Amino acid sequence: MTKLVDAKTQASWFSRVREAHQSETAEDYVELIADLIAVQQEARLSDIAQRLGVRHASASKVLARLAAEGYVESLPYRSIFLTEKGAALAARCKARHKIVLEFLIRLGVSPETAEYDAEGIEHHISAETLAIFKRFRG
Amino acid sequence: MTKLVDAKTQASWFSRVREAHQSETAEDYVELIADLIAVQQEARLSDIAQRLGVRHASASKVLARLAAEGYVESLPYRSIFLTEKGAALAARCKARHKIVLEFLIRLGVSPETAEYDAEGIEHHISAETLAIFKRFRG
């Protein structure tokens, strides 16, 4: 290391990562809700919380925020539905998740590890890199 | 999507990602401090804040936590130093960052995009995947 990148440029990288963090929760929730609906016909709070590894109360609070932001809707004590906006976000996330996961597996990462890694990195992949992941063949 | 992975397994992925998030700030700070010391002989709060894209007050608060956790040390109004623990963490992060960055570039991602992507994903790469990134040749 003999020189540093321009400070503003570096700051923009960190700022973008912080922004991505703010969308991550919403993305994880809607993607999971879409999967639960697809497979189990409904998304219950208790399933969501269990699969995210958090307490019901925490999931309930986040869902209240997502409802306020127009991603999900539900009646009290009833299961959770995605709005059009939420479903669109879920579809984008699911597609991206699949690209990352399959890329890692083609690269030779074991499926279990690939699942964990994909979960962490999917929110931080630029469109350019995603396109390269997509067309990569072992 | 016709079936879902085991709930506990999925929960463990999300939990690990949340744990990684908790280390991210410390990792970003010590890595940057190490770079600043290497290139400019010292790491000043104002440079750290500027390069992270946050206000001085925010950086100051985080540095107080990192000092309490034994990663950095400093005298009031003076520049910041890494402890042995902090320097070791910085070295690990720097090595990992380099592997991720160079992997992305070899894969064909443009250097600028690679920098941003590396910043976001480096904290979420398992040892297994990192090893594969390391030996990948275009």
Next chain:
DNA sequence: TATAATTTTTAGCCTAGGCTAAAATTTTAG
């Protein structure tokens, strides 16, 4: 159908890490 079990919500607490504004200190210039 009453009661027990389950599920969901609410209240309240905590930490991390953003922010602004202002105080304290150090550095620089006149």
Next chain:
DNA sequence: CTAAAATTTTAGCCTAGGCTAAAAATTATA
């Protein structure tokens, strides 16, 4: 050497998202 500028710290506010405990509602069972 003193006044202005720059830097750092402190105080206090905010949001997100964890948590526990307890209340409320729904669902299941005896």
